[in-house]
Amino acid sequence: MSSPEPVAPPLRRRGERMRRAVLAAAVDLLSSQGLAGATVGAVARAAGVHETSVYRRWGTRENLILDALTTELDAALPVPDTGRVRDDLLAFFSALARLLVTAQGRALLRLSVEQDDTLEDRRGPYWSERLDRAVLMVRRGVERGELAADTDPGLLIEAVSGPLFVRVLLSGAPLDEVLVRGLVDLALDGARPR
Amino acid sequence: MSSPEPVAPPLRRRGERMRRAVLAAAVDLLSSQGLAGATVGAVARAAGVHETSVYRRWGTRENLILDALTTELDAALPVPDTGRVRDDLLAFFSALARLLVTAQGRALLRLSVEQDDTLEDRRGPYWSERLDRAVLMVRRGVERGELAADTDPGLLIEAVSGPLFVRVLLSGAPLDEVLVRGLVDLALDGARPR
Numbered sequence: 488m489s490s491p492e493p494v495a496p497p498l499r500r501r502g503e504r505m506r507r508a509v510l511a512a513a514v515d516l517l518s519s520q521g522l523a524g525a526t527v528g529a530v531a532r533a534a535g536v537h538e539t540s541v542y543r544r545w546g547t548r549e550n551l552i553l554d555a556l557t558t559e560l561d562a563a564l565p566v567p568d569t570g571r572v573r574d575d576l577l578a579f580f581s582a583l584a585r586l587l588v589t590a591q592g593r594a595l596l597r598l599s600v601e602q603d604d605t606l607e608d609r610r611g612p613y614w615s616e617r618l619d620r621a622v623l624m625v626r627r628g629v630e631r632g633e634l635a636a637d638t639d640p641g642l643l644i645e646a647v648s649g650p651l652f653v654r655v656l657l658s659g660a661p662l663d664e665v666l667v668r669g670l671v672d673l674a675l676d677g678a679r680p681r
Numbered sequence: 682m683s684s685p686e687p688v689a690p691p692l693r694r695r696g697e698r699m700r701r702a703v704l705a706a707a708v709d710l711l712s713s714q715g716l717a718g719a720t721v722g723a724v725a726r727a728a729g730v731h732e733t734s735v736y737r738r739w740g741t742r743e744n745l746i747l748d749a750l751t752t753e754l755d756a757a758l759p760v761p762d763t764g765r766v767r768d769d770l771l772a773f774f775s776a777l778a779r780l781l782v783t784a785q786g787r788a789l790l791r792l793s794v795e796q797d798d799t800l801e802d803r804r805g806p807y808w809s810e811r812l813d814r815a816v817l818m819v820r821r822g823v824e825r826g827e828l829a830a831d832t833d834p835g836l837l838i839e840a841v842s843g844p845l846f847v848r849v850l851l852s853g854a855p856l857d858e859v860l861v862r863g864l865v866d867l868a869l870d871g872a873r874p875r
Contacts (some may be wrong), residue, residue, distance in 0.1 A: 600794050600850045615852040625872075638872045642844075642863045649843025650836075656794045656850060658809040669836045677871030678819070678832045 508534040509541060513555035518591040522598050525552060556595055560586070566620050572628030576671045579621055580647050584662040587655050596655055614652075618644050634675075646674050702728040703735055707749035712788040719746060750789055754780070760814050766822030770865045773815055774841050778856040781849050790849055808846075812838050828869075840868045 512533035516525040527548050531538040545551040563586050567578040586592040599614060625640035647670045654660045706727035710719040721742050725732040739745040757780050761772040780786040793808060819834035841864045848854045 597794075600791075614847075615854070628872075632874075634872045635874045639863060639867075642860075642867060643872055645844040645847065646840050646864055646867055649845075649847045650839040651843075652847050652851065653839065653843045657846065660809070666836075669833060670840060673833075673836060673840055673868060673871070675871050675873050677867070677869050677873075678822075678828045678837055679869050679871075680826075680829045681871075681875070 505534075505536055505540065506544065509536060509544075509551070510555045510558050513551055514559050514591065514595075517552065517555065517598060518594040521594065522552070527551065556598075559591075560595070560617055563592075564617065564620075566623055568624075568627070570631075572624060572631070572633045573671060573675060575624040575627070576647065576675075577667065579624060580651065580667045580671060581664060583648065584651055584664075584667050587651055588662050593655055596652065600656060618648055621648075643674050647671055699728075699730055699734065700738065703730060703738075703745070704749045704752050707745055708753050708785065708789075711746065711749065711792060712785040715788065716746070716792050721745065750792075753785075754789070754811055757786075758811065758814075760817055762818075762821065764825075766818060766825070766827045767865060767869060769818040769821070770841065770869075771861060773818060774845065774861045774865060775858060777842065778845055778858075778861050781845055782856050787849055790846065794850060812842055815842075837868050841865055 509530060513525055513530045516529055516533060520529075525548075527541050528538055530551065531541045534541075541551060545554060564579070564582055567575045569575050569578070587596060596614075619641075621644045622640035625634065625638060625643050628634040629636060629638050629640070647667075650666070650670055651662055654662055654666075703724060707719055707724045710723055710727060714723075719742075721735050722732055724745065725735045728735075735745060739748060758773070758776055761769045763769050763772070781790060790808075813835075815838045816834035819828065819832060819837050822828040823830060823832050823834070841861075844860070844864055845856055848856055848860075
């Protein structure tokens with residue numbers, strides 16, 4: 488821990504450290520103050536860097552915000568590979584549920600449905616792209632013969648994730664392990680008697 | 682058609698006609714201009730009635746808006762009873778999908794996730810209450826033995842409706858009959874081989 492890290496040249500390391508500080512500040516501001524509060528100036532101040540450095544690296548406020556959201560979510564939502572489709576789905580969607588009930592996750596989701604012309608084009612597919620990574624778990628389940636060959640992987644992911652998003656955005660009902668398990672088992676086994 | 686209707690006294694009839702005109706104007710304004718545009722004054726003008734009449738009947742703008750949404754949606758979303766759970770679910774969720782892709786339905790849903798302190802308390806459960814009526818279809822399926830006895834009716838309704846809401850609010854992906862059928866069959870049969 489106390490030994491020097493000789494791998495990256497100092498300038499490069501400083502660049503990456505600056506990037507992480509700026510993205511963390513952006514996520515904090517988005518979470519606490521919403522889209523309107525996450526100006527380039529405010530993010531730069533919170534991260535302790537020059538505003539011009541932010542513009543030099545990201546070009547636009549839009550790019551900065553999307554980079555912050557993407558980095559945050561991809562780190563919080565790894566796609567597991569346990570060898571069993573049910574365990575994979577439970578792990579993935581439990582992590583999604585835990586993310587969505589944090590103040591930060593709630594803010595990120597709310598941000599995604601806010602009307603804002605400056606982000607119009609790229610926010611639409613944002614969550615879809617995150618969830619697209621999850622279809623891998625279903626495909627592996629099909630390959631192992633755990634799921635029917637004609638399973639639609641994207642549809643299964645939507646059927647489990649949809650209610651989680653809706654509870655945060657619309658109903659305000661709680662997100663917990665019981666809910667996630669119920670949704671995963673319904674998507675796997677169906678409601679008809681087996 | 683041309684004969685007089687002797688049933689309701691004239692004053693009562695006028696009251697109901699006034700109510701329908703005001704609610705229709707409210708839905709039109711909500712759809713075209715969002716929550717901010719649906720002021721009591723604007724609704725009254727569009728319906729051709731006095732603003733004081735609107736306040737006398739509904740008391741607050743909040744009550745007017747919720748009455749308009751409830752009346753609109755309940756009429757557009759009857760709960761079918763065909764004797765077969767799959768047919769009931771297909772009919773109900775196809776109607777929901779058709780409603781959600783109209784400009785009006787899209788506006789109603791977007792309205793529900795808008796941040797607005799004046800409606801905070803009662804909008805949350807609004808869609809949940811609409812969907813609560815749908816659990817009847819699942820309960821009847823359980824009683825007929827079409828579904829497993831331990832089926833959670835509310836969870837099944839959430840699993841089918843969730844992706845429809847999310848497509849409108851987040852992904853922008855299309856809502857069609859193929860999607861509805863896929864979601865209903867997944868919830869009934871599951872993805873595991875049968």
